[in-house]
Amino acid sequence: MKISDKRNDVMQAALELIADQGFHGAPMAEIAEKAGVATGTIYRYFENKEVLIRELHRELEEKISATLREGYPVERPLRERFLYLIRELLRYFITNPLHFRYMEQYFNSPYGISMHRDRLLGKSGNHDILMDIFELGIQQQVLKELPKAVLFPLAFGPLIILMRDHILGFVILDDPLIKQITEACWDTIKR
Amino acid sequence: MKISDKRNDVMQAALELIADQGFHGAPMAEIAEKAGVATGTIYRYFENKEVLIRELHRELEEKISATLREGYPVERPLRERFLYLIRELLRYFITNPLHFRYMEQYFNSPYGISMHRDRLLGKSGNHDILMDIFELGIQQQVLKELPKAVLFPLAFGPLIILMRDHILGFVILDDPLIKQITEACWDTIKR
DNA sequence: CATTAATGAGTGAACGTTCATTCTTATGTG
DNA sequence: CACATAAGAATGAACGTTCACTCATTAATG
Numbered sequence: 001m002k003i004s005d006k007r008n009d010v011m012q013a014a015l016e017l018i019a020d021q022g023f024h025g026a027p028m029a030e031i032a033e034k035a036g037v038a039t040g041t042i043y044r045y046f047e048n049k050e051v052l053i054r055e056l057h058r059e060l061e062e063k064i065s066a067t068l069r070e071g072y073p074v075e076r077p078l079r080e081r082f083l084y085l086i087r088e089l090l091r092y093f094i095t096n097p098l099h100f101r102y103m104e105q106y107f108n109s110p111y112g113i114s115m116h117r118d119r120l121l122g123k124s125g126n127h128d129i130l131m132d133i134f135e136l137g138i139q140q141q142v143l144k145e146l147p148k149a150v151l152f153p154l155a156f157g158p159l160i161i162l163m164r165d166h167i168l169g170f171v172i173l174d175d176p177l178i179k180q181i182t183e184a185c186w187d188t189i190k191r
Numbered sequence: 192m193k194i195s196d197k198r199n200d201v202m203q204a205a206l207e208l209i210a211d212q213g214f215h216g217a218p219m220a221e222i223a224e225k226a227g228v229a230t231g232t233i234y235r236y237f238e239n240k241e242v243l244i245r246e247l248h249r250e251l252e253e254k255i256s257a258t259l260r261e262g263y264p265v266e267r268p269l270r271e272r273f274l275y276l277i278r279e280l281l282r283y284f285i286t287n288p289l290h291f292r293y294m295e296q297y298f299n300s301p302y303g304i305s306m307h308r309d310r311l312l313g314k315s316g317n318h319d320i321l322m323d324i325f326e327l328g329i330q331q332q333v334l335k336e337l338p339k340a341v342l343f344p345l346a347f348g349p350l351i352i353l354m355r356d357h358i359l360g361f362v363i364l365d366d367p368l369i370k371q372i373t374e375a376c377w378d379t380i381k382r
Numbered sequence: 383c384a385t386t387a388a389t390g391a392g393t394g395a396a397c398g399t400t401c402a403t404t405c406t407t408a409t410g411t412g
Numbered sequence: 413c414a415c416a417t418a419a420g421a422a423t424g425a426a427c428g429t430t431c432a433c434t435c436a437t438t439a440a441t442g
């Protein structure tokens with residue numbers, strides 16, 4: 001058993017518990033039990049609960065960012081690049097609903113607020129890509145002349161509710177529907 | 192002092208605390224202190240914390256619903272009715288940021304999930320209005336031919352992030368901007 | 383055998399809720 | 413009107429529970 005095995009087990013257990021019970025539905029004791037370790041063991045790997053939570057967030061963001069960059073069509077027209085981002089983000093979360101639920105919990109908590117500031121300042125990984133699209137789009141008069149801080153909510157706001165509804169089973173996001181949705185998102189911001 | 196004075200004080204205190212600290216940042220003792228009553232007094236008016244929380248939600252929803260219905264232009268074209276709804280909702284929340292924060296907390300909690308089901312089934316007050324718009328719009332081929340459960344997120348999803356950013360001071364939603372935003376929301380769903 | 387890892391009972395703080403008691407207001411009586 | 417009595421409202425200390433975190437002890441490792 002490698003040194004990081006238990007660390008991973010703890011993170012996985014925390015992810016699952018927090019994703020579907022929230023931070024307060026995930027006591028350290030329960031995380032430990034689910035991970036098959038003792039409570040105290042968690043504190044070998046994470047200074048405290050907050051560190052565990054932030055670390056988990058960091059790791060998920062990393063994964064998502066990597067996925068979006070993977071096949072990103074840098075050379076294609078703006079619209080295509082934009083559609084790609086939205087489509088792949090939706091697909092990622094459909095494949096990894098726990099990740100979505102976790103990010104949602106995180107975002108909607110005291111932890112999330114500082115991150116939020118970063119996002120708008122374009123610090124985070126794949127938001128540079130997005131901000132480039134917005135900037136170029138406005139320059140080339142392809143997009144509406146709106147602040148980037150408005151374009152982002154317009155384009156990505158729907159995805160949050162859609163994902164939630166998908167996970168709850170109110171909608172089923174299959175490929176044809178995803179195609180229509182991504183195009184609708186484009187319509188929101190295109191001139 | 193009327194019988195309902197303390198009840199109101201408690202609700203107001205709970206609203207303020209919960210809106211900016213979340214449910215877990217609002218212990219009954221603190222709510223009581225802020226309301227200027229003893230802890231035990233709360234339990235004269237509310238069976239327990241959950242009842243208080245739900246009651247608060249009910250009351251806010253009532254107010255919002257009333258506001259949206261107030262000047263609703265029933266006789267005007269679809270587009271105009273739709274723009275009205277979005278614009279007034281934004282305005283309401285800009286005027287009452289605590290209400291927005293509270294509803295967000297509520298929505299993003301175990302309590303919120305049952306409500307969510309109601310919303311999609313069209314039980315809640317002003318959603319009948321909205322569903323009518325969607326239904327008519329599809330019939331008249333004004334709107335995209337998408338499930339109502341998709342039209343709703345597309346049209347209203349942006350508002351949540353926009354409101355959050357507005358409250359955090361990242362955007363300032365003034366009237367010209369609101370006009371552009373509501374029209375962008377319409378562009379998302381119009382054919 | 384020395385060092386590191388893992389354990390889980392224990393600790394104290396925080397929380398929602400209760401309830402014996404006190405204070406306030408309303409009602410009855412002469 | 414003065415006073416006694418009853419009813420209702422308000423109080424806050426106390427209770428039981430939950431939780432994050434600690435630490436003395438045990439197990440594993442090389």
